[in-house]
Amino acid sequence: MELLNGKQTSLEIQEGLKNQVEKIVSEGKRAPHLAAVLVGDDGASKTYVGAKVKACERVGFNSTEVILPAETSQDELIKRIEELNQDDEVDGFIVQLPLPDHIDVEAITNAIKPSKDVDGFHLINVGKLMKGQPTFVAATPLGILELMKHYNIDTEGKNCVIVGRSDIVGTPLSVLMSRKKYPGNATVTLCHTRTNNLKEMTLQADILVGAVGSPNYISGDMVKEGAVVVDVGITRVPDETKKSGFRLVGDIEFEGASAKASYITPVPGGVGPMTIAALLLNTMHAYNRDFYP
Numbered sequence: 694m695e696l697l698n699g700k701q702t703s704l705e706i707q708e709g710l711k712n713q714v715e716k717i718v719s720e721g722k723r724a725p726h727l728a729a730v731l732v733g734d735d736g737a738s739k740t741y742v743g744a745k746v747k748a749c750e751r752v753g754f755n756s757t758e759v760i761l762p763a764e765t766s767q768d769e770l771i772k773r774i775e776e777l778n779q780d781d782e783v784d785g786f787i788v789q790l791p792l793p794d795h796i797d798v799e800a801i802t803n804a805i806k807p808s809k810d811v812d813g814f815h816l817i818n819v820g821k822l823m824k825g826q827p828t829f830v831a832a833t834p835l836g837i838l839e840l841m842k843h844y845n846i847d848t849e850g851k852n853c854v855i856v857g858r859s860d861i862v863g864t865p866l867s868v869l870m871s872r873k874k875y876p877g878n879a880t881v882t883l884c885h886t887r888t889n890n891l892k893e894m895t896l897q898a899d900i901l902v903g904a905v906g907s908p909n910y911i912s913g914d915m916v917k918e919g920a921v922v923v924d925v926g927i928t929r930v931p932d933e934t935k936k937s938g939f940r941l942v943g944d945i946e947f948e949g950a951s952a953k954a955s956y957i958t959p960v961p962g963g964v965g966p967m968t969i970a971a972l973l974l975n976t977m978h979a980y981n982r983d984f985y986p
């Protein structure tokens with residue numbers, strides 16, 4: 694079994710971006726700029742935004758955090774988004790999810806200018822993804838593809854079973870893994886709460902992805918011998934032995950699954966850091982105007 698080391702791979706991608714930024718700046722141009730909007734004070738969201746800002750600093754991107762109170766109205770948030778849309782110094786930005794209940798997530802993601810939508814959530818970018826056109830791919834699925842590329846994981850003709858069909862992870866990943874290119878050309882099964890006999894499905898998986906949000910939900914006996922196992926799940930589980938009071942647990946029971954897997958992502962240190970690397974890659978695309986010249 695080999696670990697799919699997302700932390701290391703992410704740092705290597707960041708090193709490559711850092712070199713590109715140094716070249717850009719040495720030519721007298723400004724560095725790429727990523728902004729992140731955070732509404733409210735959800736602890737996990739603050740941690741994720743903090744990690745994104747830190748990664749920007751590491752590669753030499755400019756970064757801005759826009760922190761708004763939980764009571765911010767939808768109209769106020771859209772006004773702030775419009776300012777970022779207009780700001781020529783900002784190449785791309787994200788609005789960290791989840792948002793408070795009084796805000797319509799769709800209205801917010803679709804208020805972001807598609808050419809700055811580095812999270813790839815805007816309808817236009819989702820549509821482009823469906824059509825196989827160049828676009829911003831949501832950071833977590835993109836990070837998973839980058840990790841597969843890094844380890845030369847063979848995907849062609851493989852059975853890829855994804856558990857979880859969210860808009861931001863499972864569904865876009867299912868589209869990407871079935872595309873006629875590498876990584877892709879897999880035969881994809883997308884599972885969810887209405888799937889019958891989940892274990893029968895997962896046991897067919899040459900590539901198994903857990904994106905459920907339920908700690909250790911997929912046990913070792915649900916994993917096929919030799920499978921490539923990708924665990925997207927991150928749940929904070931109370932743990933008094935930790936300074937933070939919690940530990941992060943994936944969807945896939947690591948000990949049992951790693952005894953069967955050919956490759957497996959750890960949690961933490963697997964998909965999470967790759968998501969950050971992918972967001973930086975998207976920001977570089979936004980800066981270079983690769984998709985929206």
Ligand code: NAP
Pocket residue numbers: 833856857858859860861862863884885886887888891904905906907925926927928964965966968
């Ligand atoms: P989500 O929007 O809550 O979607 C969860 C999906 O799992 C749904 O499609 C749901 O099915 C399915 N599901 C839930 N319980 C199930 C069960 N018992 N059997 C089969 N399917 C089940 O979650 P998400 O946003 O995709 O996130 C999933 C996990 O990934 C979370 O732990 C999240 O924190 C983590 N995550 C990590 C990263 C990262 O960077 N590593 C990024 C994003 C998310 P239905 O559609 O039928 O309800």
